Amino acid sequence: MKCVELVKALNLSVLTPKEINPSLEVTGCYCGDLLSYVMAHAKAGDAWLTIQTHQNIVAVAVLLNLSCIVLVDNNLPQEDTLFKAKKEGIVLLSSTDNAYHLSGHLYALGLGR
Amino acid sequence: MSHHVIKPIVRDVMTKELITITPDLTVRQAKELMRTKEISGVPVVDQDKMLLGIISVADIFRAMEEDNLDAEVAKIMTKNPVFLSEYDTVGQALSACRQYKFHRFPVLDDQKKIVGILTAGDIVARLSQILKIDQVEDDVEKKGPVDFTSHYIEYPIPGNNFERAGEAASTIKRIMTKLGMAPSVIRSAAIAAYEAEMNVVIHANQGLLTAVITPRDVTISVSDTGPGIEEISKAMKPGYSTAPDRVREMGFGAGMGLPNIKKSADEFSIESTPQGTILVIKIFAK
Numbered sequence: 001m002k003c004v005e006l007v008k009a010l011n012l013s014v015l016t017p018k019e020i021n022p023s024l025e026v027t028g029c030y031c032g033d034l035l036s037y038v039m040a041h042a043k044a045g046d047a048w049l050t051i052q053t054h055q056n057i058v059a060v061a062v063l064l065n066l067s068c069i070v071l072v073d074n075n076l077p078q079e080d081t082l083f084k085a086k087k088e089g090i091v092l093l094s095s096t097d098n099a100y101h102l103s104g105h106l107y108a109l110g111l112g113r
Numbered sequence: 114m115s116h117h118v119i120k121p122i123v124r125d126v127m128t129k130e131l132i133t134i135t136p137d138l139t140v141r142q143a144k145e146l147m148r149t150k151e152i153s154g155v156p157v158v159d160q161d162k163m164l165l166g167i168i169s170v171a172d173i174f175r176a177m178e179e180d181n182l183d184a185e186v187a188k189i190m191t192k193n194p195v196f197l198s199e200y201d202t203v204g205q206a207l208s209a210c211r212q213y214k215f216h217r218f219p220v221l222d223d224q225k226k227i228v229g230i231l232t233a234g235d236i237v238a239r240l241s242q243i244l245k246i247d248q249v250e251d252d253v254e255k256k257g258p259v260d261f262t263s264h265y266i267e268y269p270i271p272g273n274n275f276e277r278a279g280e281a282a283s284t285i286k287r288i289m290t291k292l293g294m295a296p297s298v299i300r301s302a303a304i305a306a307y308e309a310e311m312n313v314v315i316h317a318n319q320g321l322l323t324a325v326i327t328p329r330d331v332t333i334s335v336s337d338t339g340p341g342i343e344e345i346s347k348a349m350k351p352g353y354s355t356a357p358d359r360v361r362e363m364g365f366g367a368g369m370g371l372p373n374i375k376k377s378a379d380e381f382s383i384e385s386t387p388q389g390t391i392l393v394i395k396i397f398a399k
Binding site: 034040060062063064 | 276278296300304363364368373
């Protein structure tokens, strides 16, 4: 599914960039807050659901070619995280929902199945 | 599978398009030549290209102060200047640069005839060409594997600096991508480099990551200055971590660092003493 469709379906807030590339694909999803597990298991093209808000999440997303980061449970990024995401061109989203509900919703939509 | 070792000699890096003067020229003429050719020093040679001396901007200034502009170059040049042999290694040339604090060395052949001139800038320019450091940007546009022999990356890792954490791994990933390597190889290298880099950031005082990328394999070495890993066998077990709580709250310290590296690597070695830890990770480009 397209990233812009995901934003709409889950009613996510877009933190950066101003305009998401309409052709950006999301091919799967990974939930996790321990960065080493994310490094080991998340795949390129995944949406990553996490409660981590510090700037190293951008490095993880860049290294793995993740499609976007979704900050769950109403978490907002630290200022330098937002700055780094802008600089690296990483899509940073946020939701008031928790990871369980969001991933359930994505699963029901058929993402990554 | 070791990378190609390059040991360039002075002849490989020196400037061969040589501007020289003879000792019978006046200082004024030498000054004009240096101004128009935009050079700051000229070797002085006889008819047989044998080196007699060298004249620099400093020599010209001194001549001007002493009102010697119409004197012959022979009178004010530096006689018996330090020179390099064309077969000296670039390493020897660099140590000569340090020892003498000169910026320019005449290069002589076996017969003591001048064959070139070497500046520190020449060394940098030619080495970056040989190591293809300066060609990466040009290669971005190309599709598919880029023709290269060996690519070297060196990246210091400051301990406890979470702001820059991940930059070394990102650099490796970016360069491997530009070199057109397979995504699976890039992924393994990125994971291994990231985990090794984070280990330094979390646990060590100061570290250095180096990577040698060839079309056949990637070798990543990460060394630090301590305090070392107390029990490596424990550290290799998934879930074992000595990371402080402050760092765990950020999602680090899952105890998966070394296990992740080992899983990503085709060859992996680790040595640790209280003075430091060295990881060597090799990933084949299958």
